[in-house]
Amino acid sequence: MKKIFIFSFCLLTSINSFSQKIINRDPQIEALVKQISSDSLKKFDEKLVSFGTRSTLSTTTEANRGIGASRQWVLSKFKEFAKQSEGRMTAVLDTFTLQPDGKRIDKTIAMANVMATLKGTDPNDDRIFMVSGHIDSRVTNVMNRESDAPGANDDGSGTVAVIELARIMSKSKFPATIIFVVVSGEEQGLLGANFLAEKAIKENWNLEALLNNDIMGSNNSNETNIIDNTRIRVFSEGLPAFEMDKKVGAIRQYGVENDGKARQLARYVKETGERYVDNLEVVMIYRNDRFLRGGDHTPFVTRGFSAVRLSEMNENFLHQHQDLRIENGVEYGDLPKFMDFEYLRKNTGINLATLANLAKSPSMPQDVVLDVRGLGNSTNLNWKAPKSGKVKGYYVMMRETAMPYWQKKFFTTELKISLPYSKDNYFFAVQSVSEDGNESLPVLPRVGLRNAGE
Known part of the structure; x- marks a missing residue:
């Protein structure tokens, strides 16, 4: 008789219930997370601030000031880390030019994203996982290219998190490729991210996930005065922006409006991140982004990629997009002294755990089908093996339709399963699982109405 191993996760329980939860950590990933240093993050952040301003419109010719100098410094760090990668990591400035647009670009400017690519070790695995932050900063007037704009948190925090991830992960081997990118032009309209997303389309990247980090290093808010370094938000789109007209019929019929690519990635970030980072809760926000704001994940989302935004739980708007000043005894400005680098360490760990678990996993199972040909109170699923990676087996994930998180996982070594739960x-959903227990992103089944060949 076939054995099916059942793992129950108490991700969401009622207030009166309690169940045991076993946490299994990959020793390699656990060791990498422990290497993240709040001192290292602080050092990187203070160096970024030392460039005075990193406005997209600022100088690109001075050695120690402006966007040009700061990008060159990040490139130098990536190249330094590449030396410990045994040739697997390469780093470049990915350059392009923008003309005046009558909006937030008032002159021809040389743009560049700073990219480090850690090539995967499996030649049959073409998957790419990417992590990003934006290097540019601003003050109150987005066109002000001269005044100091420290940008310690917006988005120095995301930038130094990417640098720290590259420092640590460059020494390790992963079957899939990881790209560490620091984009430019976010404050002028997501310019660097748009360029990069379009490049991914043109070059046919198999980009399975993007983690965008923006404003993730402060633990307190203005107005509400909440101080909390135990929670981080992950923003995710529900209904897909890409080719929605082709998908809306199936979404309505099968009720999967809460199961788009980004939402699945957000669930994965929560489960995996909380597995490896103690005293930190990943809070899923069911929006692509905040009101009146935008982030560098959006150009990828709108092109059909799976992308989410990670941000601190309680933003302080006294220290974002502000001229440096003191008014009525209140200090304004995005300075390092308003940061919590221990909180940033934990938030960086969420990224590392997610990236490493994804890059070590097999690729997703193929052609997952939910058999609905007959009436009944059971569920039958079947699928095909993934294109790449060594597979120990598969998790079949299950949740009630009104629940935000997966509630149960059933493990099987076969390519099908029959469950005594009503479809x-x-x-x-189904995940591939590696020999070390690393899970792929989940795949929702398509609905199978007929036998093959009918």
Whole structure:
């Protein structure tokens, strides 16, 4: 008789219930997370601030000031880390030119994203996982290119997190490729991210996930005066922006409006991040971004990629997009002294755990099908093996339709499963699992109405 191993996760329980939860950590990933240093992050952040301003419109010719100098410094760090990668990591300035647009670009400017690519070790695995932050900063007037704009948190925090991830992960081997990117032009309209997303389309990248980090290093808010370094937000789109007209029928019929690519990635970030980072809760926000704001994940989302934004739980707007000043005894400005680098360490760990677990996993199972040919109170699923990676088996994930997180996982070594749960009452998905227990992103099944060949 076939054995099915069941793992129950108490991700969401009622207030009166309690169940045991076993946490299994990959020793390699656990060791990498422990290497993240709040002192290292602080050192990198203070160096970024030392360039005075990193406005997209600022100088590119001075050695120690402006966007040009700061990009060259990040490139030098990536190249330094590449030396410990045994040739797997390369680093470049990915340059392009923009003309005046009558909006936030008032002259021809030389743009550049700073990219470090850690090539995967499996030649049959073409998957790419990417992590990003934006290097540019601003003051109150987005066109002000001269005044000091420290940008310690917006988005020095995301930038130094990417640098720290490159420092640590460059020494390790992963089957899939990881790209560490610091983009320019976010404050002028997501310019660097738009360029990069379009490049991914043109070059046919198999980009499976993007983690965008923006404003993730402060633990307190203005107005509400909440101080909390135990939670981080992950923003994710629900309904897909890409080719929505082609998908809306199936979404309505099968009720999967809460199961788009970004939402699945957000669930993965929560489960995996909390597995490896203690005393930190990943809070899923069911929006692509905040009101009146935008982030560098959006150009990827709108092109059909799976992308999410990670941000601190309680933003302080006294220290974002502000001229440096003191008014009525209140200090304004995005300075390092308003940062919590221990909080940033934990938030960086969420990124590392997610990236490493994804890059070590097999690719996703193929052609996952939910058999609905007959009436009944059971569920039958089948699928095909992934294109790459060594597979120990598969997790079949299950949750009630009104639940935000996966509630149960069933492990099987076969390419099919029959479960005594009604397909009408639950959502299901399937993950490939490596020999070390690393899970791929989940795949929702397509609905199979006929036998093959009919």
